[in-house]
Amino acid sequence: MDIRVTGLTKSYGISPALHGIDLDIKSGELLGLLGPSGSGKTTLLRIIAGLEQPSTGTVFFGTDDTSRLSVQERRVGFVFQHYALFRHMSVADNVAYGLRVRPRGKRPAEAEIVKRVADLLELVQLGAYGQRFPAQLSGGQRQRVALARALAVEPKVLLLDEPFGALDAKVRKDLRSWLRTIHDKTGHTTIFVTHDQDEALELSDRIAVLDKGRIDQLGVPDEIYDHPATPFIFGFIGESSRVPVTLTGGRIQFEGTTLPFNAEGLPDGPATLFVRPHDVAPVEPASGTLNGVVVAQRRVGATRRLEVALGAQRTIVEADLPALRAGETNKPVGLKLLNATVFAANGEVRYFRGPNIDPVVVRPPAFQRA
Numbered sequence: 035m036d037i038r039v040t041g042l043t044k045s046y047g048i049s050p051a052l053h054g055i056d057l058d059i060k061s062g063e064l065l066g067l068l069g070p071s072g073s074g075k076t077t078l079l080r081i082i083a084g085l086e087q088p089s090t091g092t093v094f095f096g097t098d099d100t101s102r103l104s105v106q107e108r109r110v111g112f113v114f115q116h117y118a119l120f121r122h123m124s125v126a127d128n129v130a131y132g133l134r135v136r137p138r139g140k141r142p143a144e145a146e147i148v149k150r151v152a153d154l155l156e157l158v159q160l161g162a163y164g165q166r167f168p169a170q171l172s173g174g175q176r177q178r179v180a181l182a183r184a185l186a187v188e189p190k191v192l193l194l195d196e197p198f199g200a201l202d203a204k205v206r207k208d209l210r211s212w213l214r215t216i217h218d219k220t221g222h223t224t225i226f227v228t229h230d231q232d233e234a235l236e237l238s239d240r241i242a243v244l245d246k247g248r249i250d251q252l253g254v255p256d257e258i259y260d261h262p263a264t265p266f267i268f269g270f271i272g273e274s275s276r277v278p279v280t281l282t283g284g285r286i287q288f289e290g291t292t293l294p295f296n297a298e299g300l301p302d303g304p305a306t307l308f309v310r311p312h313d314v315a316p317v318e319p320a321s322g323t324l325n326g327v328v329v330a331q332r333r334v335g336a337t338r339r340l341e342v343a344l345g346a347q348r349t350i351v352e353a354d355l356p357a358l359r360a361g362e363t364n365k366p367v368g369l370k371l372l373n374a375t376v377f378a379a380n381g382e383v384r385y386f387r388g389p390n391i392d393p394v395v396v397r398p399p400a401f402q403r404a
């Protein structure tokens with residue numbers, strides 16, 4: 035089921051929560067809706083579900099304008115962050131609930147319900163847990179039951195609002211790849227809301243990045259990570275340092291040093307350079323490197339991360355070294371930028387891949403379901 039959202043706005047009182055959202059979700063796609071707290075993710079999801087009315091705009095399921103459909107008629111499966119299982123019902127009865135409350139004519143026979151529940155519990159790897167009660171399950175198991183319950187009614191669309199938000203990091207990570215496997219098996223059109231960029235990058239076919247009620251960028255994970263459209267997205271996705279620079283006739287300057295990137299066409303004036311720690315190589319200070327002093331270092335997984343203070347403002351740039359190489363604190367160092375991105379004051383952007391090469395923009399293929 036394709037979903038199309040056009041011109042959607044939502045205001046609570048005078049403060050707008052969503053500004054003109056346009057979004058096309060393809061049938062079978064897993065779309066990650068990523069944004070900080072308060073950016074409007076839950077509001078957008080609740081409008082798509084029919085739990086909330088938009089101020090303006092329309093949601094289509096296929097060619098159907100959903101404003102004419104009730105919540106039941108939309109046939110959406112919903113899973114929330116705080117699992118809302120019925121405490122007094124067994125796991126199997128929880129999963130069966132949505133089917134048993136259907137009016138007589140639309141309710142499957144009891145034997146059919148029992149079979150469907152057993153299949154779903156098998157799918158979420160809880161085949162042996164049907165007779166337990168929610169209190170006897172771990173948080174991760176409860177969310178798997180919540181997903182089975184959402185799938186039981188054969189939804190056209192699956193909406194997941196930070197379903198793993200309340201779980202600890204290890205469980206979240208396991209459930210992430212598990213959810214991707216389930217999605218690939220069942221093929222539901224799914225919208226997955228998260229404020230966790232790793233979760234969005236790993237799970238999604240495409241990601242919509244929401245900021246202050248607007249979609250700032252929509253793209254496949256590679257596109258979002260490698261070509262963030264705005265300074266906000268660059269800062270929000272992955273790790274990065276920002277360096278205030280000056281553009282003059284296509285040259286990028288930082289306190290007297292000219293960087294080896296060609297920024298012709300960008301307007302002169304102040305600009306912001308972004309670099310990721312793994313794209314910064316500490317070398318002997320030289321012309322064209324950003325020169326500074328190592329002020330701190332710490333171990334981050336497989337690498338050793340250096341904090342380098344640059345210039346009079348002591349702008350901090352982070353750089354990764356192999357962990358076995360000790361970076362010496364207080365040592366002068368040059369930073370060679372392997373990749374970098376510059377945003378001019380007017381929002382125009384250049385992505386640089388390697389020193390002395392002109393910017394390239396690689397557009398990964400759009401989402402295609404096999």
Ligand code: ADP
Nearest residue numbers: 046050051069070071072073074075076077078
């Ligand atoms: P997110 O899910 O991204 O954290 P929400 O969609 O919950 O964001 O909220 C977006 C904005 O709308 C926030 O500023 C929030 O305070 C506001 N908001 C959400 N629900 C209501 C409501 N029922 N009444 C008033 N304001 C609301």
Ligand code: MG
Nearest residue numbers: 075076077195
């Ligand atoms: Mg929310």
